[in-house]
Amino acid sequence: MKLMTNIPPRRDDTVIADFGDVSYLFERDEFGDLVGDVTSGVHVDVLLQTGNFFLVDPAPAAVQFVPVGQVPSGEQNPSGEGEGGEADPKGGDASGEQAPLSVMTVAPEEMTADQIRAEIEDRTGEAPKARASKSELVEILTALRAG
16 A cells, blocks of 8 residues: 655655564655555554554555565565665664664554554464453564564
């Protein structure tokens, strides 16, 4: 789903929304807006809830779900990993300086329990225990994102 952001861009005029194993790159379109395609419905929901991301076309669109860390066929790698000459996907540059507002990692604590459950299921292929508390879910997701 195509989203746009109002987060100030990095020096290379991009914004990255980082979810651990998957990053989404937002670049200027022909109208000068920072836009990017988000392939996970869970990630779309999380980004929209921040108030910094908006639907480009609010009309219903099909969302293609792919395994975490994979790029749908025919699309460019949104994180830029493994491609020579690309900027550091975490927002750094040659001097090691970071641009904290340009890279957005959504903390599990800021997500709803249902969003955390969905991401855990996306990452593991199994739903977490139904009786797990939000703090337990946060702990599980944090461990999964850490690798």
